[in-house]
Amino acid sequence: MTLGGACDHSDPTPDLPPPPSSAADYSNGGGKASAREGGRNLVRFAHCLLLPPSSKRSDDPCGLIDADLLVDVDAGLIAAIDVANREGLSPDGGDEEKKEEVDEWGSICADDTVVETVDCRGGILSPGFIDVQINGAFGVDFSDPTLTPGQVRHVARKLTTQGVTSFCPTLISCSRDTYRKLIPTIGALGSLCEGGEYANSRTGEEEIGAEVLGLHLEGPFFAPAKRGAHPLSHIVDPSDGFPSVLDAYGLSDCPVDDGVRIVTLAPEREGALRASAGLAERGVVVAMGHTEATLGEAEAGVTAGGATLVTHLFNAMRPFHHREPGLVGILSSNGGLGCDNGNGGDSGGSSAAGEVAIPKKFRRPYWSVIADGIHVHPCAIRMARYTHPAGAVLVTDAMSAMGLGDGMHTLGSTVVETKGGRATVAGTDTLAGSVASMDHCVRCYRKFSSCGIAEALRCATLHPARVLGIDEKRGQLARGCHADLILLDRENLSIMGTWVKGRNVYESNFRHEKKRKRNRLETSMMV
Numbered sequence: 001m002t003l004g005g006a007c008d009h010s011d012p013t014p015d016l017p018p019p020p021s022s023a024a025d026y027s028n029g030g031g032k033a034s035a036r037e038g039g040r041n042l043v044r045f046a047h048c049l050l051l052p053p054s055s056k057r058s059d060d061p062c063g064l065i066d067a068d069l070l071v072d073v074d075a076g077l078i079a080a081i082d083v084a085n086r087e088g089l090s091p092d093g094g095d096e097e098k099k100e101e102v103d104e105w106g107s108i109c110a111d112d113t114v115v116e117t118v119d120c121r122g123g124i125l126s127p128g129f130i131d132v133q134i135n136g137a138f139g140v141d142f143s144d145p146t147l148t149p150g151q152v153r154h155v156a157r158k159l160t161t162q163g164v165t166s167f168c169p170t171l172i173s174c175s176r177d178t179y180r181k182l183i184p185t186i187g188a189l190g191s192l193c194e195g196g197e198y199a200n201s202r203t204g205e206e207e208i209g210a211e212v213l214g215l216h217l218e219g220p221f222f223a224p225a226k227r228g229a230h231p232l233s234h235i236v237d238p239s240d241g242f243p244s245v246l247d248a249y250g251l252s253d254c255p256v257d258d259g260v261r262i263v264t265l266a267p268e269r270e271g272a273l274r275a276s277a278g279l280a281e282r283g284v285v286v287a288m289g290h291t292e293a294t295l296g297e298a299e300a301g302v303t304a305g306g307a308t309l310v311t312h313l314f315n316a317m318r319p320f321h322h323r324e325p326g327l328v329g330i331l332s333s334n335g336g337l338g339c340d341n342g343n344g345g346d347s348g349g350s351s352a353a354g355e356v357a358i359p360k361k362f363r364r365p366y367w368s369v370i371a372d373g374i375h376v377h378p379c380a381i382r383m384a385r386y387t388h389p390a391g392a393v394l395v396t397d398a399m400s401a402m403g404l405g406d407g408m409h410t411l412g413s414t415v416v417e418t419k420g421g422r423a424t425v426a427g428t429d430t431l432a433g434s435v436a437s438m439d440h441c442v443r444c445y446r447k448f449s450s451c452g453i454a455e456a457l458r459c460a461t462l463h464p465a466r467v468l469g470i471d472e473k474r475g476q477l478a479r480g481c482h483a484d485l486i487l488l489d490r491e492n493l494s495i496m497g498t499w500v501k502g503r504n505v506y507e508s509n510f511r512h513e514k515k516r517k518r519n520r521l522e523t524s525m526m527v
Helices: 096-104 149-162 176-192 242-248 272-281 295-303 326-332 378-387 438-449 453-458 462-468 515-523
Strands: 041-050 065-072 077-082 113-119 124-127 129-134 164-171 197-199 206-208 215-218 260-265 285-288 366-369 392-394 407-411 414-419 422-425 485-488 495-500 503-507
Touching: 041 077, 041 485, 124 453, 129 215, 129 260, 129 438, 129 462, 149 164, 149 176, 149 206, 149 495, 149 503, 164 176, 164 495, 176 215, 176 242, 176 260, 242 272, 260 272, 260 462, 272 285, 272 295, 285 295, 295 326, 326 378, 366 378, 366 462, 378 438, 392 438, 392 462, 438 453
Parallel strands: 041 113, 041 124, 129 164, 164 215, 215 260, 260 285, 366 392
Antiparallel strands: 041 065, 065 077, 124 485, 197 206, 407 414, 414 422, 485 495, 495 503
């Protein structure tokens, strides 16, 4: 999306062939082959447990299904999910209801050829992770004014080792000049590098990495007392509404496609509701964070400002209180409709602003959380999940030290010290992002919240895709979706392999493990 006007970065989905009139040939013995004339080249992912599409249900306690996945490698799209051997389903047998269910999973036809079979050895096949808040990694700081496209590409390639197949590079509060340089630099990667394809500046050869989905601008419209690691000198109010946003980002006279997807701001600040509404009207996701907002001000941020996301819940916001829940209370709010706040009126009407009339509609926003075991106590994560499980979005909030060792690093103009997995503003106890990987956050969220494997995975796949409005193309294993895939060990959810648009970009030694290990994986109990 763009601040200056609408911009659709989605890929058109090629027309898929009609269901076959007879049983399809699903196997070729795992060897290489060539597609028959008019058919598609398919890769079969076999012997795996799949995270099913959001419209499908699983009887498995972990929420997974036993099926194979077929990918059109030329289009980079998921062609079909083969459930033919599950619970007696067969494409050419059984009653009509079962045949229709098979067709809904997609199909292949007689002209298609399975050119390769990937033996997943009982692992879990999931959509690739989507990180909508990452400040940098592997020694690269996205808020560094000297940042180059090559450095972003470096991070994009390395993220695939952690299961991330798409992400939103995040800028903290910066100067106008820094925004003016970095927004076009990073934003261009989102529109020019669909599918994670990058041209190596030295060799000219194509390189594949995680795809840049657009920028997340975290700031500078914050409550000064809740700015965290953001420099106070850059914190401002959007006093004039949306024009103030363009001015702060240096875009007032810059009519280029800027590639901004998310803006985080404090809804109680002067002009914030009008700024939020202007952003939302242009298709930018509005998130609320670094704020002292009351519950009423937060509700106004949703109903009047169009906010659909809470940025890193619990961190850099007013703590929950039983008489004033603050932004945290938005997870269980009904928008203040018909609820007396004790002052003779609706809590939803007590916003900063009264700048925009609050319509009588309300939808609880998604909430992101840094589930690294440092930023939020496990008990708080459990409470949030019990309150609004469908809204959970895992983010790393990683900074440049992620992937490196302890030491001194930077986050924009702020010096950050990392020690023992904890990143703080040097000389203070103020947290300054994280050094956690997304696969680590998924494992922690599952442990802290006591949820199933499927639910934990959706918090890093389907839910962030829904935040960005791209869930018809990403975030789930469904016919016609991008073949951004990860294979995880079913015992510890470690990353065994990563595919972007159907192309293998990272692989551990899972294909070369001993048969003894394979048998252990296939017979182990999942808890």
